[in-house]
Amino acid sequence: xxALLPLAEAQxxxxxxxxxxxxxxxxLVEAAGRWTAEQVLAxxxxxAADLSAxxxxxxRFAEMPGPWRVVGESAAGSTLGFTLAAGExxxxxxxxxxxxxxxxxxxxxxxQRGGDRLVLAGEGPPHAGAHIRRxxxxxxxxxxxxxxxxxxxxxxxxxxxxxxxxALAVRRRPRIALISTGDELVPAxxxxxxxxxxxxxxxxxxxxxxxxxxAIVEDRGIVPDDLAATIAAADAARGADIIVTTGGxxxxxxxxxxxxxxxxxxxxxxxxxxxKPGKPIMAAKLGSTIVLGLPGNPVSAFVTARLFLxxxxxxxxxxxxxxxxxETAQLSTPLPxxxxxxxxxxxQRSGGMVQALGSQDSAALAMLAAAxxxxxxxxxxxxxxxxxxxxxxxxx
Numbered sequence: 233x234x235a236l237l238p239l240a241e242a243q244x245x246x247x248x249x250x251x252x253x254x255x256x257x258x259x260l261v262e263a264a265g266r267w268t269a270e271q272v273l274a275x276x277x278x279x280a281a282d283l284s285a286x287x288x289x290x291x292r293f294a295e296m297p298g299p300w301r302v303v304g305e306s307a308a309g310s311t312l313g314f315t316l317a318a319g320e321x322x323x324x325x326x327x328x329x330x331x332x333x334x335x336x337x338x339x340x341x342x343x344q345r346g347g348d349r350l351v352l353a354g355e356g357p358p359h360a361g362a363h364i365r366r367x368x369x370x371x372x373x374x375x376x377x378x379x380x381x382x383x384x385x386x387x388x389x390x391x392x393x394x395x396x397x398x399a400l401a402v403r404r405r406p407r408i409a410l411i412s413t414g415d416e417l418v419p420a421x422x423x424x425x426x427x428x429x430x431x432x433x434x435x436x437x438x439x440x441x442x443x444x445x446x447a448i449v450e451d452r453g454i455v456p457d458d459l460a461a462t463i464a465a466a467d468a469a470r471g472a473d474i475i476v477t478t479g480g481x482x483x484x485x486x487x488x489x490x491x492x493x494x495x496x497x498x499x500x501x502x503x504x505x506x507x508k509p510g511k512p513i514m515a516a517k518l519g520s521t522i523v524l525g526l527p528g529n530p531v532s533a534f535v536t537a538r539l540f541l542x543x544x545x546x547x548x549x550x551x552x553x554x555x556x557x558x559e560t561a562q563l564s565t566p567l568p569x570x571x572x573x574x575x576x577x578x579x580q581r582s583g584g585m586v587q588a589l590g591s592q593d594s595a596a597l598a599m600l601a602a603a604x605x606x607x608x609x610x611x612x613x614x615x616x617x618x619x620x621x622x623x624x625x626x627x628x
Contacts, residue, residue: 236506239539239574243555245502246515246540249522252550253404253473260389265446266402267550272378275396278370282330286363289343289350290322290334293360297352302345306331321350330364337363371395381552403550406447409472410434411465413480413489414528415457432597433478433526433533440537445545462492470521473548476541479528489525490514498523506611508573509594510536529594535576535606538625558608558623561586567616570609578603579624586624604628 237245255269284290284306291300300321304314308327316322316333324330324337342354357363371377377395378388384400392400410433417431418424434451441447450472455465457480469475480489490503498518503525505513509532514525524541526533538556546554564585567577577588578599588607589599605624609616616622 236504236511236573237502238506242502242505242513242515243540243543246522246524246544247547247554249501249515249517250473250520250548253406253548255401255550256404257399257401259399260393260397263400263402264384264386264389266384266405267546267552268378268380268382268384269401269403269550271376271380272392272395272397272400274371274373274375274377277368277373278394279365279367282367283365284324284326284328284330284337284363285365286337286339287325288340288363289338290316290324290330291336291338291350291357292316292318292334293336293357293362295319296338296356298350300350302348302350304331335360335364339363379552381550383551403548406445406473406545406548407471408441408447408449408474408476408545409469410437410449410451411469411475411477412454413457413462413477414454417454417479419454432530433528436530436534437476437478437526437537437541440534440542441545444542446549447545457488459488459492459495462488463496466492466496466498466518466523470519472521474541474544475518475521475523476537477523477525478533480525493518493523493525506573507536507539508571508575509592510539510576511573513540515540527594530597531578531594531600534600538606538627539576556625558625560621560623561605563587563616563618563620563622566618567607567609567622569615570611570613572611574611575609576625577607577609579605579607581605581624581626586622 300319302323303320305323306312306328307325312329312331316331322331336357338356342356344351344353377391412431412434416428418428420430420435424430431454438449441449452469455461477489480487493516498516501515503514504511510527512527513536516523526536543554561581562585564587577592579586579588581604589603591599605626608623
């Protein structure tokens with residue numbers, strides 16, 4: 233039997249199976265959550281003029297403490313028709329253009345006005361230029377606002393809008409078909425007899441994808457442990473960008489995913505990764521569709537979905553960096569040495585401390601639901617003591 237594939241190598245091979253999806257141009261709100269397909273450049277300068285950052289009066293700093301004669305008013309969006317001469321001031325509001333001749337804003341709570349006469353009634357602005365947003369201080373026309381492959385967060389949507397864009401080029405949403413395999417499975421919510429199990433992987437993966445990606449997900453139901461039925465299910469899902477199967481990818485007599493894919497004409501790229509939990513994971517290409525075979529145990533399916541499925545969806549969606557970045561924390565309890573496989577332990581982090589949960593069984597869903605991190609343990613790592621720093625991924 234071939235040696236187990238290291239995690240990083242398997243991830244790289246998976247992403248190499250297909251390039252990012254084609255682009256489409258969408259209105260800003262519809263583009264939210266996608267990844268940009270091209271660099272977004274500013275079409276305008278922001279601010280387009282010197283603007284007041286506060287409500288108050290536009291003055292000459294050198295003329296403090298006054299008095300000044302108020303000769304006009306500037307509101308947001310207005311076009312000024314005057315210039316301040318020596319000894320003059322203008323009433324001004326937040327976001328309004330600063331009239332020529334002024335170089336500071338006197339806050340209204342530090343001003344005393346009687347008719348057109350204005351005097352200082354507080355400390356006043358600390359220096360020339362105080363409380364003024366200078367032209368182009370945010371960005372200038374032609375500046376790069378968003379790099380290709382960046383996720384369009386609410387803040388980036390606002391930045392693009394302010395930069396003059398009403399629509400952006402993004403990658404098409406990946407289409408994903410979920411197939412659950414196993415004679416023991418029944419749809420969630422239906423009566424369960426004997427040792428049968430409610431199907432939990434498809435709802436779990438669908439909600440994980442919905443929370444983390446803009447993918448279009450279709451649950452294609454449960455397929456029995458039957459070669460012909462598995463071939464037919466794979467063939468029927470060819471229109472998806474990714475087919476995700478759970479269960480049936482191991483080496484048992486009732487594991488039909490691999491032989492079914494081969495019979496359907498798929499090319500197996502890799503099978504079995506040096507990973508715990510999640511060793512029997514498989515990647516294949518069925519025509520232009522990527523097939524990702526995840527383990528059937530729900531914890532294994534969850535861990536491998538975070539390590540393989542989410543990065544793959546982000547990659548197809550055009551993400552510049554599709555992988556999660558690990559964080560660090562100190563162990564509050566010790567951990568044993570590891571073997572030849574990389575391990576991802578379900579744990580709980582509180583503040584800067586983390587501990588592994590009691591049961592690490594790959595079917596223990598209660599522990600998975602209680603976890604908020606996956607603690608990363610490299611292969612052949614020595615025992616770790618309380619206080620040692622470990623890497624982890626946040627999952628909640």
